[in-house]
Amino acid sequence: MVTGIIAEYNPFHKGHEYHLSQAKINTNANSIVCVMSGNFMQRGIPAIIDKWKRTEMALKSGIDLVIELPLVYSLSSAEHFAFGAVSLLNSLNIIDNLYFGSEEGNIKILKNIAEVLVKEPDNYKIMLKNYLNLGLPFHLCRANALRDFFNSNHILECISNSNNILGIEYIKSLILLNSKIKPLTLKREGSKYNDKSLNNTFSSATSIRNYLKNKNLGDLKSFLPKESYDILYNLSKENYPFIFEENMFQYIKYKLLTDGKSIDNIPDISEGLDNKILKEVVTSTSLNDLILNSKSKRYTYTRLNRILTQFFLGLEKYNLLKLSKEPCPYCRILGFNSKGKNLLKNIKRNGDINLITKIPRNNISECLEIDLIGTKGYSILNHKLNPMQDYLTSPIIL
Structure with missing residues (x-):
């Protein structure tokens, strides 16, 4: 094996x-x-x-x-x-x-969620559309639709945990690739x-x-x-x-101040986020400051970190979305x-x-x-x- x-x-x-x-x-x-x-x-x-x-x-x-x-x-x-x-x-x-x-620790629950997200049964699609019509962010609409589809509040807790989310995505990918690998x-x-304090267990x-x-x-x-x-x-x-991430800040700040508009080419940038970042970088004294001042319900801390790191590396010159789907x-x-x-x-x-x-x-x-x-x-x-x-x-x- x-x-x-x-x-x-x-x-x-x-x-x-x-x-x-x-x-x-x-x-x-x-x-x-x-x-x-x-x-x-x-x-x-x-x-x-x-x-x-x-x-x-x-x-x-x-x-x-x-x-x-x-x-x-x-x-x-x-x-x-x-x-x-x-x-x-x-x-x-x-x-x-x-x-x-x-x-979660229960592979059956994670597989059930992944299968619904890949196959999108009609009932699930109707539930998802109803929540989208309320104007809620997509990730909330999807979470609520999954809860309703399985008739289980536990599903909401499950898909709010980072390792569960990754596990579901692993299983989705196995399904999409028709892989023989067993999760x-x-x-x-x-x-x-993301705990910041040391723990005697792990x-x-x-x-x-x-x-x-x-x-x-x-x-x-x-x-x-x-x-x-x-x-x-x-x-x-x-x-x-x-x-550490703060080591990037001086380079990111310089690039934003001298070539800021090019950040608009990062795939995750939309809805005026580029303007928000360019405004906040002027008074920000650290990467943490810049992210906290720019984040919103739609743009989480981690998502902004990725955007700024991609910009630091000059990846706005590439079609990241196309490449990452292949x-x-x-x-x-x-x-x-x-x-x-x-x-x-x-x-x-x-x-x-x-x-x-x-x-x-x-x-x-x-x-x-x-x-x-x-x-x-x-x-x-x-x-x-x-x-x-x-x-x-x-x-x-x-």
Whole structure:
């Protein structure tokens, strides 16, 4: 059995360690393949450490093969993030199961919701239309229609939790791709994903990043697996900079003040949001200020973070919406162990996708071009990274 995991590992923590151990047990997995975000995360933030260091964490913690989720998906909505990752796993033609964490923990409920959203039964469409006619935001209309369709208030709670939302999107993508991969879920324990305080059970990645930003790394020893802690500790000794979203602000502000109108080309921008951002940036002294002053019921904090990060990277020059709706066009190998080496042989025999271990110098697709831009942008924030690092770094082999 080969099981797929979709993750960011920003950084790899004890909750991830538990998820990985349960994936091996509950799916009878001989091998684990992880699709991992590169240098920018789905919430619109840069990774605290670069993708190769996070790959090393994953491999030392028990992942057999790490492949990169292209930036066009990793810096996108839950729907497109999920579709990119699932289409990548599906195209390998070796994955038996997809194992993900969720607040719900009941795969049947998540599958039922996903099937309704994909197939849209007539009753559901009528309910959705009735709510849309009231002028409510789409996500509220959809939530209310699902509640009414299932006649269950629990559905509202279910689809308000971030990991449930991603899980539903994973299952939707499996259905749309007519995939043979079986979805399975593990009930999430410990902190919520955005909790800022450390938890004795499983601390969230958010709380660990928050701690790294404000306090001494040494106190994190009991909240991280030894492999992760050792890598972070060694990096700190080398004066490696831990990267946070605020590191982008001065560049975003300069670009907005000098070329602000081009933000209108980011797909998520509409309804005068560009004008609101351009007005607020003049008096904002931090990225947090700018987002808080620009956000609304329609434009959440995370959505604005993604928009501004896409703008920081110069992605307004690309048709992100079109690219993110297409199946992942290649499989970029970040690292593997001996089991992963055998998996790669099977992918070469059975897969429907181009494997990339070395970046070509020409004939690069738009999707891969965006990945290279992502590393260049990240290198502005992280002086330890060469802007051309994608060309310089081979897959990590353990």
